[in-house]
Amino acid sequence: xxxxxTPSGERIHIGFFGRRNAGKSxxxxxxxxxxxxxxxxxxxxxxxxxxxxxxxxxxxxVVIIDTPGFDDEGAxxxxxxxxxxxxxxxxxxxxxxxxxxxGKTPADEELISLFQEKEIPYLVAYNKSDLGPVHPADxxxxxxxxxxxxxxxxxxxxxxxxxKSESFxxxxxxxxxxxxxxxxxxxxxxxxxxxGRLILPQQQAIxxxxxxxxxxxVVKENSLKDALKKLQTRPALVITDSQAFSQADRDTPPxxxxxxxxxxxxxxxxxxxxxxxxxxxxxxLQDGDRVLISEGCTHHRxxxxxxxxxxxxxxxxxxxxxxxxxxxxxxxxxxxxxxYRLIIHCxxxxxxxxxxxxxxxxxxxxxIPFTNYGITIAHLKGILKRSLELFPQLHQxxxx
Numbered sequence: 001x002x003x004x005x006t007p008s009g010e011r012i013h014i015g016f017f018g019r020r021n022a023g024k025s026x027x028x029x030x031x032x033x034x035x036x037x038x039x040x041x042x043x044x045x046x047x048x049x050x051x052x053x054x055x056x057x058x059x060x061x062v063v064i065i066d067t068p069g070f071d072d073e074g075a076x077x078x079x080x081x082x083x084x085x086x087x088x089x090x091x092x093x094x095x096x097x098x099x100x101x102x103g104k105t106p107a108d109e110e111l112i113s114l115f116q117e118k119e120i121p122y123l124v125a126y127n128k129s130d131l132g133p134v135h136p137a138d139x140x141x142x143x144x145x146x147x148x149x150x151x152x153x154x155x156x157x158x159x160x161x162x163x164k165s166e167s168f169x170x171x172x173x174x175x176x177x178x179x180x181x182x183x184x185x186x187x188x189x190x191x192x193x194x195x196g197r198l199i200l201p202q203q204q205a206i207x208x209x210x211x212x213x214x215x216x217x218v219v220k221e222n223s224l225k226d227a228l229k230k231l232q233t234r235p236a237l238v239i240t241d242s243q244a245f246s247q248a249d250r251d252t253p254p255x256x257x258x259x260x261x262x263x264x265x266x267x268x269x270x271x272x273x274x275x276x277x278x279x280x281x282x283x284x285l286q287d288g289d290r291v292l293i294s295e296g297c298t299h300h301r302x303x304x305x306x307x308x309x310x311x312x313x314x315x316x317x318x319x320x321x322x323x324x325x326x327x328x329x330x331x332x333x334x335x336x337x338x339x340y341r342l343i344i345h346c347x348x349x350x351x352x353x354x355x356x357x358x359x360x361x362x363x364x365x366x367x368i369p370f371t372n373y374g375i376t377i378a379h380l381k382g383i384l385k386r387s388l389e390l391f392p393q394l395h396q397x398x399x400x
Contacts, residue, residue, distance in 0.1 A: 006061035007200055009296075009352050011053060012163050013063045015091035017084065019107050020069030023127040024097045026146035028066045031156055032056065048080070049087050058160050065091065071107040086331070088114055090355035093121045093162040095155075100126040100143060121162040125155055172204050172268045173239065174212035176390055181214040182233050186240035186248050188221050200349045201261040205239060225251040237390065239264065242377040243306055249383045257389045262374025265347030267391070269356045271370070276394050278369035279379045281342045282315070287322045289341040291315070294359070295329040296351040307346065311373065315344075318380045333359055337366040345372050 016024045029035055032054060050066040067087050068080035088094075094115050098108055104124075115122040122140065129143040130150060142158055144151040177183060187202050198206075202218075209216040214236070219227045221244035228235070228251065237257040240248035245260060252258050266272040285291070295307050312325045328334065337343065343363050348356045363370035378387040388395045 006053075007204075007350060008053060008063055009348065009350050011061045011063045011352070012059055013065060013090050013092045013352055013354070014056075014059075014159060015065045015067060015087050015094045016097060017067050017070060017087075017094055017111050018097035019071045019099070019105060022069075022097045022099045022102075023146050024069075025066055027095070027097050027125060027127055027144070027155075028064060030144075030146040030149055030152045031159075032064055049083055056156065058157065059163065070111055071105070085114070088118055088120065089358040090331075090352055091120055092352065092354055093159060094123075095159065096122060096124045097127050098124055100129045101131055123155070123158055123162065170268055171212075172201075172208045172264050173237075174208040174214070177209065177212045177214040177236055179213035181212075181236040182231065183209050183214055183216055184224070184227065184231075184235045184238045185216055185218045186221050186224050186238060186244050187218055188241050188244050199261075201265050201347060202241075204349070205261060205264065221247050224248060228252065228256075242374045243310060245377050245383060245387070246381050249381070249386060257386075258383075259387045259390055260374040260378065262347040262372055263378070263387055265349055266372045266374065269348045269351075269353055271356060271360045271372070272375075272391070273394060273397075274360055274364070275371040275375045276384075276388065276397060278342070278371035279375045279384070281369035281371075282319065282376070282379060285319050285321050285323060285341060288324060289321070290324045290326060290339050291342045291344065292334065292337070292340045293325060293327050294333060294343065294345045295327070296346050296348045296356075297330065306373065311344065311376065314377065314380045333362075335362070337363050337368045340368050343368055343370045344376050345370065347372060347374065 016028050018024045032052065034052075034054075048068065052064045054062060054064065056062045056064070065087050067084040070081060070084055072078075072080045096108060096111055096115070098104055112122070112124075124141045126141065126143045127146055130145040130148045142151060142155055144155055146152070173183065183205075185202060185205060187198060197203075206216045206218070217227065217231070217235075221240070224238070224247070235256055237259065238248055238252045240258060240260050242260045242262045248258055263272065266275045293307050293311060308327060315325070316323065326340075343359075345359065360370050374387070375384065378384040385395060385398060388398065
């Protein structure tokens with residue numbers, strides 16, 4: 001997977017914030033070297049967050065986010081400010097663009113407080129410094145001119161310093177394998193599968209297996225049993241799409257671990273333990289309880305869609321309760337989760353780690369259990385223990 005194909009969830013998200021007419025869009029265009037955002041003297045030209053995936057040296061694959069002015073007014077202005085605040089939940093770092101001639105305003109100070117509250121590393125960029133006073137540069141401030149392209153290279157280098165590189169990059173599955181190991185991937189190809197390609201977690205798993213110098217064998221769910229018989233080497237594990245969990249469990253010998261792409265993705269995104277603890281709430285659901293099923297992407301819904309059709313059906317059959325099932329998709333996620341009794345989230349492959357952690361924390365702060373598709377389906381199918389055998393600590397957690 002090349003830089004141009006890097007999924008949004010694996011890109012560094014850089015948000016540009018500030019008041020109207022501080023020059024945010026001009027700074028974004030200068031930093032990217034593209035006419036990414038519309039620039040105008042009219043206040044409030046940027047009315048919605050603008051997202052652009054690109055490669056930005058020296059950072060590599062990033063998502064640039066240009067936001068509406070934080071001092072916008074009126075009913076529509078309030079909605080735009082709300083959208084800007086939502087961007088804070090997915091920004092890995094922030095650039096506060098301040099008009100050098102005006103200096104920091106209460107709106108800018110409020111943004112800085114939000115950066116600090118959410119622990120977002122940030123820079124203050126005093127734009128239009130060719131027209132106003134030059135502010136001395138320090139660890140968190142820099143004077144620039146988007147119009148004259150002054151200190152833009154330095155700004156990019158300072159942004160790169162905000163984002164800490166990982167000394168030990170996270171692995172989806174590679175750390176569970178040794179060189180020469182064999183992993184079997186079960187990938188159903190049905191009406192809900194994307195035409196002509198594998199879904200993102202499957203692509204990532206294959207690449208991660210190859211990076212671990214292991215071997216990946218990819219089969220459909222109806223071919224797993226025969227494939228295992230033909231293999232001369234015992235697989236180190238079987239990874240299945242959650243929808244095929246039951247069949248993978250039946251067709252895989254007991255001595256071979258079985259887990260799912262969704263469970264591995266929850267571990268990769270840092271919320272697997274919470275998901276395992278949260279799934280127990282299914283046993284406490286009562287008639288009328290509200291359950292939120294949340295997707296991180298906005299793919300076209302098919303007749304047998306996992307989130308809107310299969311999972312609700314399995315949940316209703318298992319609990320035998322009349323539940324109020326609600327759905328959210330893409331970047332939309334309720335700020336108030338208190339009305340719900342359970343949150344069931346997808347694996348989050350299209351969301352970056354910061355946004356997944358924000359959603360998990362929002363649920364935790366409200367005292368609402370939070371789990372994911374893979375853990376939920378394994379629980380409903382009675383194979384949760386087996387699906388967690390690769391993770392002894394979690395396996396012991398549900399066994400105790």
